[in-house]
Amino acid sequence: MGIKAKRQDQMSFPKASKEKVDHRTIVAQKKRTAMRQRILDATMKVCSIQENSLPKIDDIIETARISKGGFYRYFESASDALEQLGKQTADEFSQAILPVYNVLDDPVKRACVGTMLILRRAARDPEWAGYLLRANLTDHESKLLKFIEQDMEQGIRTGQFAIADVQAASEFVMGINHTAIRVILSRKITQMDAYIDTTVAFLLHAMGTRQDAIKDVLAWSVEYFRSIDADGKW
Incomplete structure (x- = not known):
């Protein structure tokens, strides 16, 4: 009995190295991240097609080519996927601009x-633009909206804007953007730059900017975008 116990004590079993365990964990995490992104991409595509209705889970899983069980492993509902997509889109867009x-x-x-x-992004990426029309990004882009409100407050202090209610005005700005995006997607615009300039001029005029200042900034923007858009991103 003592000899048997001694032999058992001397026996050693191979243990998975920490490096192998970490590798398996990393691979599994990458697979989960890829699948989650696949569902979000499918949600965005469905949203861009079904502009006036909440995306259905059946449409999302068909587009993503996954099972319904696979969807529920990552999201509780289509609304949950839509909300997460809104947050992701807001973060990516904010970081980009x-x-x-x-x-x-x-x-x-x-x-x-x-x-x-x-x-300009909406004109070049209709799928992204179609999603923006469905998602209430004002709930997620707090950082961006904060910048807009700070700009308005600064413009009021410098006398460049005449705004009575900054919060209402920032919502108005988002409304103009959404309306313009809808027009961009719904009809063929032959002079896109001119249409965008008109939208910007209307927005600035509504905020109380002087006409000569509007004319100057539109002229300045041509050279500015030429300097930042070498790769055609914007």
Whole structure:
């Protein structure tokens, strides 16, 4: 009995190295992230097609080519997927535009460039634009909306804007963007730059910007976008 116990004590079993365990964990996490993104991408595609209705889970799983059980492993409902997609889209868009938007100090230039960035992206990416029409991004882009409100407050202090209610005005700005995006998607616009300029001019005029300042900033924006859009992203 003592010999048997001794032999058992001497026996050793191979253990998975920490490196192998970590590798398996990393691979599994990558697979989960990829599947989650696959569902979100499918949700965005369905949203861009079904503009006036909440996306159905059956449509999402058909587009993603997964089972319903696979969907529920990541999201509780289509609304949950839509909300998560809204957060992701807001984060990605904010990160993309801030390097060329947040470097500007003048509130009129910031309002001009911010609007142009959204509309130019919408014109080049209809699927993304179609999703924006469905998602209430004002609930998720608090950082971006905060910048808009700060720009308005600065413009009021400098006398460049005449705004009575900053919160209402920031919502109005988002409303203009949504309306313009809807027009961009619903009809063929032959002079897209001219349409975007008209939208920006209307927005700035509504905020009390002088006509000569509007004319100047639109002329300035041509060279600015030429300098930041070398790769055709915007």
